[in-house]
Amino acid sequence: MGRNFCFLLGLLLADQTFSSKAQERHTFPCGGNLTGEAGLIGNEGFLGVYPPNSKCTWKITVPEGKVVVLSFQFIDLESDSLCRYDFVDVYSGHGNRQRIGRFCGNLSPGALVSNSNKMLVQMISDANTAGNGFSAIFSAAKPNERGDQYCGGRLDKPSGSFKTPNWPDRDYPAGVTCSWHIVAPKSQLIEVTFEKFDVERDNYCRYDYVAVFNGGEINDAKRIGKFCGDRPPGPIVSERNELLIQFLSDLSLTADGFIGYYKFRPKKLPTTAAPPVTTASLTTTSFKPTVTLCQQKCRRTGTLESNYCSSNFVITGTIITTVSRGGSLYATISIINIYKEGNLAIQQAGKNMSAKITVVCKKCPLIRRGLNYIIMGQVDEEGRAKILPNSFVMSFKTKNQKILNALKSKRC
Template structure:
C-alpha cells in the first residue's frame, strides 16, 4: 500500500515539475518589460489575435546597453503597404523614430535601437488573419560587432563600415529600416564614402532609399541628401561632429544594397582672403579662395541686378533646380537643390544617385535671395574650395519658368 501511495505521489510531483518547466507563456496585450532579455508576443499567441485591437509594449534595458529585437514568428494579415494589421517598432518610448512596420509572414532581421528603450505597437482591424507574432528582445552593447547585430547603431570609432543586411551574399531584405548614428569628437567632422551602391531605382527615391542628415536624428531641414539607384553618391562630409544615416526598404523590390566607409577628419578652418563686400554690382570672374558672410553684405537692399546673359560667363556654375531643403544658420542658408538641368558645371560638387543629381549651395545672406522649398530656380553662383556652391546678393537667382529654358540653351553653346 505504501509503495502504491509513493508511486502516486512521485508521479504527481513529476507532473507538477514538468508542467512548470514546460508551461507555455501567456501573452497579454502590451505591458512594460525590463531586464536583459525577454519574450513578447501578440495577445493569445499562437492563437488567432483579436480584432480591433491596439497593444503597446515598452521595453527598457539597463543603461549603457541598446535593445535588439528579433522576430521568431510573424503571421499577420498580408498587405503590400501594411495598412490593416501590422507591428510597428520604435527607437525609444515617446516620439521615437520608427524602425519599421511589418505584416504578412516575412520576418525582418534584428532591429536595434540607439538607446536603452524600444516601443513595439501592434494594431489589428475588424478582420484578423493569422497567429500574430513572437519576438525576443536582448540588451546588447552599443558597439557590438556587425556580425552580432543586424544593422544600424551608434558608431564612435575613428573609422568604420556600414552595410545593408545580407551584404554581400544576397539582396537586402524587404521591410527593414536601419539607422546609423556616427559621433566624432567635438573638433572633428565625418567623411562618408560609398564603395558599392545598388538600391531600388526610382526618380524620386520614394521607395527604398538612403537618407543622410547632419546631426543625430532625422530632420528634414538638416538633410544632406536622399539616394537610390545604382550609382554611388559623391563623398559626403558632415557640418559638425554628428552624422545620421537612414536606410529604408519597403515591402516590394530589393537589390544588392551597399557598403560604405566613414572616417573622422579634422575641421578645416579657412580664413577669407578677400571677403565679398557690396562695392560692386558685378560678380567676380574668379571666385576668392573662401567665400564668407560679411555684415555689410547682408545689410544692403536686396535687389537682383543684371540679366541671365550678363551673369552667365562670370558665374562658375549655372543650373536650374528645385529647392528640396534649407537649413537656416545665423546669417546664411545651406540649401540642397535637386538639379533639373546643368548648363555650366564648373567645379561644383554634384551628388548623383541614378539619374537624380543634387548639390549643396550656401546662400550667404538668408534673405537675399529669398528661396523657398519646393520651388524651381535658375541659380548662378561661385564655388568654394571644396566645390560647394555659394550664392551672394551679387549673383543671379530667379524663379525658373519654362520659357527661360531656350535662353539658357543658347547660352550653353557660347564660349566664355
Template sequence: MGTQLWILLVLCEAVWTQTLRRPPFTCGGNLTGESGLVGSQGYPGVYPPNTRCVWRLTVPEGRLVVLSFRFMDLESDSLCRYDYVDVYSGHAHRLGRFCGTSLPGPLVATGNKMTVKMVSDANTAGSGFFAVYSAAHPHQRGEQYCGGRLEKPSGSFYTPNWPEKDYPAGVTCSWHILAPKHQIIEVRFEKFDVERDNYCRYDHVSIFNGPEINDARKIGKFCGDSPPAPVLSEGNQLLVQFLSDLSLTADGFIAHYTFRPKKYLPPTLPSITTTPPATTRPIPLKYSASLCQQKCTKRGSLQTNYCSSNFVLTGSVISGVVRGGSLLATVSILSLYKEGDVAIQQAGKTMSIKITILCRKCPLVRRGLSYLFMGQADENGRGTIGPQHLVMAFKSRNQKDLSFLKNQRC
C-alpha cells in the same frame, strides 16, 4: 531553413494569440521580459491627437532589445515633423524617427534597454503602430541583426549578408562609432553598391556627426554604385545608418573606420555627397494675407507654366489639413511629368506627395478629386503652390499635351 520557418510560424502564432487576449494598448509604460508587444494608444483604433507617449522596454541583462514593427499608419511627412515614432537605444541614442505607412526594418539596441516615443499633433491621425520586441544575444549574426557600438581604434562594418549575397529588404542598421575624447573618426568605403536613385529616397546610407539621427548634423546621404569619398567626423562620435526599403536590393557595402588625432587631414577630401547638386530655383512664397487677396485666375499657357514650375504631376487629393490660412494636402500621384526637387514618398507601388497650398481657397481643391498640379518645392522638398501657379481639374486629354512637353526643352 525548415527549422527557421517553423520557429517563425510558432512566433507568429504566439503573437497572434497574445494579440487576441491582450488588454487595450495604453499611452506609454514600462515593459519587461524576454518578449512582448507595444502599440499606440487604442490600437488598432485611431490614435488620439495631441499626445506624447513613452514606452521603456527592458530585456534581461546581457541581451539586446530587438524591435520589429508589424504595422505603421501615422500622418505622412518627408521629415516626420507632425505625428511620429522615435526609437532610442537606451534613453538617448536615437535609432530612427518613423511616420507614414512604410515599415522600418528591425531595430537593435546596443544594450538591454530601448525607449519608444510617439508624438501626435492636433490634426491628421491614423491607426498608429504595432510592434514586437524580443531579447537577442549580443553577437547573433544573420539577416535580421546588424549595427551596434564600435569602440576599438579601427575596424570594419558592412551590410547584412556581405559578401555572399544581396542585403535583405526592409532592414535598418545603425552603427554608433565612439572614439576617445580629443580624437576624430575617419570612415572609408571599400566597396559600395546600394539601390540607385537621384535623391537616395529608397535604400541609402546616412552619416551624422554625433550619436543620433539629426538632420542638422548630417554629413551626407549616399546611394548608387560609387563609393563615397572618405568621411571625417567633427568630434569623437559618428552615427552611420543604413536603410533598405521593401523593394529592390543590391550587393551592399563594406566600410572601414579609424580613429585619428584631431589635427589629422587627409591629402584631399572631396565634397561628400551622392545626392544631386543643388539647383537654382525660385524661392517659394510664404502665406500672407495680401498674397491671398489676389484674384484667383489662371495665368499663362500650359507650356509656360510647365517650364517655370519645379514639379508637374497629376494626382488625387486623399486628405487635407487646414493650417492657418493654408491647406496641407496629401496627393496620391497618378502621373509624374517633372520631378524637380520635390520629395516623393512611396509605399509599395503607391507614390504620394505633400503639397502646401498657401491660400486654401486659391486654387480650391477638394478631397477625392484629381488635378494637374504645377508648383515649386521648398527647402524641405515639400510642394508649394500659390495663386500664381497652375492647378486645374485633371482631364484625360491633358495627358497627351503633358507627355509632349516632358520630351521638349524649355
C-alpha cells in the same frame, strides 16, 4: 552572439510554444517593463481584434554593453500610407530616444537594432480598428557581433565603416531596415564616403534606398540625399556633429548592397553635401502672404511645356489634407507620379509617397481636398512646396499623362 542567442531563443520559443496555435492562446499585457536576454511582446487581444483608442508602451532593457534586436513575427494594423491611425513606433532608448521607425499595415520590417541596451516600443490605435495587431521577439546582441542578418546602431569612434547585411558574400536580404546613428564630438563634423554601392535601381528610389539625414532622426526636412542604383554617392559632410544613415529594402528585388566609411573632421574645413538623387538645380525660396502678393491676378502663366524647366519640381497627386492658417493653406498631397523631384522633401511609407504643400495665398490658386492636380513650383528651405498665385497648378486628367511623360525625358 550566435550560440547564446539561439539557445535563449530556443528556450523562449519552447516556453511560449510559438506556433500559430500558441499565438491564438497567448495573452499579452498592454505594455510593461521587460528585461533580460530575450522575450516576446504583442498587443492585447493578439490575433483577435486589438482594442480601439489604446496606447501601450513596452520598455525593453537588455544587459549593459549589448544592444536590443527586435524582430517582428507578425503585424496586421490598419493600413495607411502615412501610418496616421493605428501604428507601432519603435525607438532606440527610453528617455532621450531616437525613433527607428513607424509601422502599420501587414508588411513586417526587417530586424530593428537599438543604439544602446534600451528600446521602447509603442502601439497606438484610434477609434476605428482594423486588424489583429502584432507580435515581436526582442533579444540582446553585442554591438559589433549581431550576425549577418542585422545592421544599424550607434557609431561614435573617430572613424569606421557600415555595410548592408551579408556584405560582401551575397545580396542583402529583403525586408530590412537599418539605421546608423553617427555621433562626433561637438567640435567636429562627419564625412561619409561609399566605396561600393549597388541598391535596387528606381528613378525615384521608392523601393530600396539609402537616405542620409543631418541630425539624429529621420526627418525629411533634414534629408541630405536619397540614393539607389549602382553609382556610389559623392562624399557627404554633415552640417553638425550628428548624421543618420538609413537603409531600407522592400520585400521584392535585392542587390549586392554597399560598404561605406565615415570619419570625423574639424569644422573649419569647407563642407559639401551630395544632392538628393534625381535632383536638378537646387532652388530654395521663402514666401510670406502679403496684401500685395495676394491681390495679384490669380492665373497660372504659360503651359506645361514652358513651366517644366523653370520649376524645381513637377508632380501629380491627390490632395488628402488641407488646413487654413494665417492666410495660407497647408496641404498634403498623395503623389501619383514624380516627373521632376528637385529638392522637394518626399515622405515615404512603403510604396506610398506624399509631400507637403503651402499655398501662400490660400484662395489662389484654389485647391480642394480629394481632387487630383498637376503641380509645378519651387520649394522653401525645409523642402516644402511653395505655391504662389502665378504658380502652374491645374487639374490632372489622364490625357495629360502623355505630355508629362515626354517632358520627363526633356533636357533643361
